[in-house]
Amino acid sequence: MMTMPNDVAGTAALAICEALLLALNDRNILPENEIVGVLMDAAAAHQHAPPGPGDAMHTAVAALINGILAGGNSVRRR
Numbered sequence: 001m002m003t004m005p006n007d008v009a010g011t012a013a014l015a016i017c018e019a020l021l022l023a024l025n026d027r028n029i030l031p032e033n034e035i036v037g038v039l040m041d042a043a044a045a046h047q048h049a050p051p052g053p054g055d056a057m058h059t060a061v062a063a064l065i066n067g068i069l070a071g072g073n074s075v076r077r078r
Helices: 006-026 032-047 055-071
Strands: none
Touching: 006 032, 032 055
8 A cells, every 4th residue: 555645644634524524514413613613622722732842733733723714614604
C-alpha cells in the first residue's frame, strides 16, 4: 500500500467528517446548533491545548475549524 502525506490524509478526513455532519443534519439526527457546538468544542480543544511543541499545529487546527464555522461549510444554513 502506498503511503500518503499527512496533508492528504487530513484533507480526506476533513471531507469525510464534513459530509457526515451534513448528513446528520439533513436526516434531522443532529440539529444545526448541535453541529455548531461540536465544531466549537473541537476548536476549543485545540485553542486550550497544553503548551508544547505542537503549539503551531494546534493554532492552525483551531483557525481552520473556526474558518469552517464562519463559512458554514458543515451546516446547510436554512
